[in-house]
Amino acid sequence: MAKPMTKTQLVAALAEEMDADKKAAGAALDAICALITREVAAGGAVTLPGVGKIYCRERPERMVRNPATGEQFKKEADKVVKMTIAKALKDSVNG
Template identity: 85%
Template sequence: MATKPMTKTQLVAALADKMDADKKTASAALDALTDVITEEVSNGGAVTLPGVGKIMCRERPERMVRNPATGEQFKKDADKVVKMTIAKALKDSVNT
């Protein structure tokens, strides 16, 4: 099990190595990918990353929640959350 998550700098370096490109190009590619995903999901769409998973925006209905410190219950308004469904291929690669 990994001790620390990969940082953006480490990810850019690994991406540059796989692409046989410099770090500046890899960083631009990563930033462009992040921008496309953010724009699509914020507009209510979904993005599928083959072999990784599907990122989507889901609406949650209005509901009753409880403050754990005081025990007080109150109504929370409907909101949107980002969800990611992990691809079966990635799950299988982790469990082998």
């Protein structure tokens, strides 16, 4: 498995794709991340065309087990961020 792309590498690749400098590409990436964070935290969803949909889902209260001790305890309801991958991305990865 290849190593994940770092933010620096992503900004450099984005700058090259945009024909812009790295500072502008970094600002664009930061703005997109801030928008996604704000929208999902407010309970909305963001669709990135060709990539997928990022959304927040609520999990109910449930019983969980500590694997080290085997002790069971009740975990409160919480929220979790999920992502559904777009079919176009799945198809491009699978050939």
